[in-house]
Amino acid sequence: MTARASLVFLDPPYGQNLVSRALNRLSEGGCIAPGALIVAEVGRDERWLPDHKLLAERQHGAARVLIFRAV
Numbered sequence: 001m002t003a004r005a006s007l008v009f010l011d012p013p014y015g016q017n018l019v020s021r022a023l024n025r026l027s028e029g030g031c032i033a034p035g036a037l038i039v040a041e042v043g044r045d046e047r048w049l050p051d052h053k054l055l056a057e058r059q060h061g062a063a064r065v066l067i068f069r070a071v
Contacts (some may be wrong), residue, residue, distance in 0.1 A: 008070075014043030014062070025068075036070040042065035 008026065012018035019040045028034050038052070044064050056067040 003031070004036075006029055006033045007034045007038055008032055008038045010039070011041040014046060032070045034070060038066075038068050039068055040068075041064045042066065 005026075008017055008023075010019050010022055013024065019042055022036050023032075023038070023040075032038075041063050044059055046064070052068045053061075054066060054068050058065045
């Protein structure tokens with residue numbers, strides 16, 4: 001049985017849509033616990049919003065940090 005993470009931090013290279021791909025793979029594999037806190041760093045200008053409820057968003061230089069909970 002795969003361990004389920006209650007905290008997930010994703011910081012891939014910007015502009016390649018890797019956050020949503022990684023989340024899809026981790027979810028499909030049962031690696032993310034329901035209600036897990038997810039922190040994802042994306043490029044400041046990337047138009048990406050999680051399917052989950054966004055709790056907070058911060059901008060730092062070229063980066064945007066999104067914090068949300070898994071369903």
